[in-house]
Amino acid sequence: MYGHWPAICSRIKAAVKRLIAVVLAVLLLAGCAGGRLQTAVEKAAGLEVHFLDVGQGDCILVRFPDGRNMLVDAGSTKSAGTVVNYLKKNGVRKLDFVVATHPHEDHIGSLDAVIKAFEIGEVFMPGATTTTKTFRDVLAAVRDKGLKITTARAGLNILRSDNLSADIIAPHGSQYESLNNHSAVVKITYGRVGFLLTGDAEAQSEAEMLAGSASSLKADVLKVGHHGSKTSTSTPFLKAVAPRYAVISLAADNDYHYPHKVVLDRLKKAGVQVLRTDQKGTIVFATDGKDITFSTEK
Template sequence: MLIDAGNNEDSSSVKNYISNQGITKLDYVIGTHPHEDHIGGMDYIINSFKIGKIYMPKATANTKTFRDVVSAIKGKGLKVMAPVVGQTFKVGNATATILAPNSSGYEDLNNFSIVIRLTFGSNSFMFDGDVVDVSENEMLSKGLNISADVLKVGHHGSSSSTTQAFLNKVNPKYAVISCGKNNSYGHPHKSTMNKLKSKGIKVYRTDENGTIVATSDGNNITFNTKSGSYNYAGIGSSASSNSSASSGSSKTRNVPVVVPKSSNNSKIVYYTPSGKSYHFDKNCSTLSRSKTILTGTLREVLSSSHNDHCNVCAEGN
């Protein structure tokens, strides 16, 4: 099973890694949601391997990346399966259960993310895609079993994800954060790292540890690298436009949550009253469901609760 395939530029790296494991067929391919950093390499992967079933949420994006994936799927005569919460399927001797999405009318495309809980023996793993607090709260309210030994932290460690209630319910021993070194989003954010630290959860992060491999024998889980730090690069939704993270021995550069060129801070962007993202394009497909669209400068939104920029209309910016 492959969950997501990185950015477009990661295509060959993902393909080579899979090939080096001696894998020629992927029984299951999961595209958690239509953002480029999750499905960018998926068309290349689909064209490079034998594919069993493909799961993607009922969400679209008006981007070349999304169209390329759809074309690759059609080109192989495959059909996309929509996720159904509670559905299970076997991955070898492990069992995968779909836990989200639980709704169909999200404003934030991240909430459409497919969430998979994988169990093997007495071990369990949660793969959260980019879910933010809305989807997390739905899983909690439905009383779904989200406990896990390993949590793949939602949305790259953003402050918009990993609520305290959700983390308490998962109660993992280990957390894995996928984020780029010196990334311009400031991931992972302070609030998320502080929550993980306060619970003594060992953190493995790609910006510090590189490729992370967790191996389970059904009873014990081992990692190929030492755990990383609790350092953070940005402070997320509580950030101001000129704030910076604390200094320390982190291998990640200390940066604000978003680092646009200062000359662009007066640029007009768009957002919704309840949305956490801002948009460069007023006609962005993810805004089409919103009745109320507000405008402001980039400087203003970076000091507000709407400071996660949209991945869809950010592709061209």
């Protein structure tokens, strides 16, 4: 009888070891699953703003926490492939909101291709028109899909929920000498974090935004107006926006010599971190409504 004890003891020991191993494995798996779940929830709850590198031009993809997507501008005609491929690669099937800030080719050149390639919700454009082929192509694409255009003007709300909003805060007027001042300016707020997307709005429109509601201009990320041209980013406007980050969307060695030094100096003096698509490629910001992170292609 006594002779069996060592064997029984070792069997019990082995069983206990197995039990401990199983418990550890279960705890480990639960931990991993918890981590994955948390990551998924965080991603789902986040807002992303992608500043696409489209050379000389603007193209911004906004991915809202509820899965809806907004495109603000679509780059020049030659960036159609870049834009459509980027959206597809990122799993975008529908653009719930499309904003054409103003009818210049470096903003709407590829919009007809985008409208043809994706399911489109609402389209916002300012009242300004031009006689260019690229503008006519956009209108034709809108018409062919049976979409209608909502006129973009200050005070128009695009979406609003508990802690998320997207509003158009310019143009205030309808008559401007420069087509740039017709630019639809989009302000997005998620929790405590704000993004201000200014198109090519110049100092005149900036002054109107300041007079309209200077307090609503405050934003953590400013898409610098008109590719860093000295016609935009006036000192009082920059002071009211008081951004942490400024994104300039442009091509290296562009014909216009953007960004202008005076604008870079203003941003530097204001202590703003500047990110340029000609240097960094596509720039993606993500926020949970409190903190902001960003990643760059280069």
